[in-house]
Amino acid sequence: MAKRYAPRKSSKTRSPGLFISFEGVDGTGKSTQIRLLAARLEGLKKRVVVLREPGGTRIGEKIRHLLQYDRGALQMTPATETLLFCASRAQLTSERILPALAAGKVVLTDRFIDSTTVYQGYGRKLGHDAIQKIHEFSIGRVRPHLTFVLMMKPETSVRRARRRGRFDRMEAQKKSFYRSIHRGYRALARREPGRIRWIAADRSRHAVHSDIWKETLKKLK
Numbered sequence: 001m002a003k004r005y006a007p008r009k010s011s012k013t014r015s016p017g018l019f020i021s022f023e024g025v026d027g028t029g030k031s032t033q034i035r036l037l038a039a040r041l042e043g044l045k046k047r048v049v050v051l052r053e054p055g056g057t058r059i060g061e062k063i064r065h066l067l068q069y070d071r072g073a074l075q076m077t078p079a080t081e082t083l084l085f086c087a088s089r090a091q092l093t094s095e096r097i098l099p100a101l102a103a104g105k106v107v108l109t110d111r112f113i114d115s116t117t118v119y120q121g122y123g124r125k126l127g128h129d130a131i132q133k134i135h136e137f138s139i140g141r142v143r144p145h146l147t148f149v150l151m152m153k154p155e156t157s158v159r160r161a162r163r164r165g166r167f168d169r170m171e172a173q174k175k176s177f178y179r180s181i182h183r184g185y186r187a188l189a190r191r192e193p194g195r196i197r198w199i200a201a202d203r204s205r206h207a208v209h210s211d212i213w214k215e216t217l218k219k220l221k
Contacts, residue, residue, distance in 0.1 A: 017101035018219060019143075021112035024150035025181055028201040029208065033150065034108050036209045037216060041106050044220075049100045053111035054088035057095050063088040078124035082134065085116050090138040098142070112144055114188055114196075122184030123177050143195070146219050148212055149185050150201040 020037070022030045038048045055064040063084050066073055089112070100107050113135055121131040189196045197215050201208055 015098075015101035016104035018106045019097065019101055019109075019145050020106070020216065020219075021109045021114070021144040021147045022150065023111060023114045023118075023147055023185065024201065025178055028150040028152055029205060030110050030150055032205055033148070033208060033212055034110055036205070037212055038108055040209075040213060041216075047103070047105040049096070049105050049107045051092060051096055051107065051109045053092065053109060053115065054085055056092040056109075057088075059091045060088040078120060078126055081124070082116060082120040082126060082131065085120070086134050086138040089113070089116070093139045093142055109144070112147070113139070114147060114149070114185070118181055118184035118188060122180045122187075125180075145195070146215065147192075147196045148199050148215070149189060149196055150199050150208070151182065151185060152200070152202040 022034055024030055034050060038050055041048050053060075054067055055061045067076075067081065067084055067088075092109075097107055097109070116135070117128065117131050120126050121128050185198075189198045197211075199208060199211055
């Protein structure tokens, strides 16, 4: 009989390292803030690993292309979309995140578990319970130690994201979809105030980084 797959489980991400995720809709400056934080941490002689979702592994990058840039995937069902995101995350967690944390590194990810909870749970209306069951199967109870949610008005973030010019299936959603995303992140922040920090992103990059750095230092100490 084949051995039943069981993801690694723990009540928290227990390791010598530090795991920080960045969330929010596209166009809020997540990539910029991750670069600023990585540079600041490296200045403290920390070993930093920067990853992105979906992606971050050879398998994950193939999934990323299908999810975001393949015009043939426009008819993808919400269930298929959800499972693909979680498949990429399962690979990333096992291949990159857990080994880095075990080695005492600081892991910074552009998106993690909360994106699926919000985008597919709220945006696609699949529901919180169903999404959590998929998370439990795919990555167990691995969670970031700290999560920054960068948010601004949905209209502003969508306008910024679409300036890039390249077709992106996720960015091509209706504005009502992004309003649902905004509500979803608000609900998550209320549900997990110990982990999630709400950051107003409609300010200068230096002001945003200052708030992020203050919260990161608390975790480092």
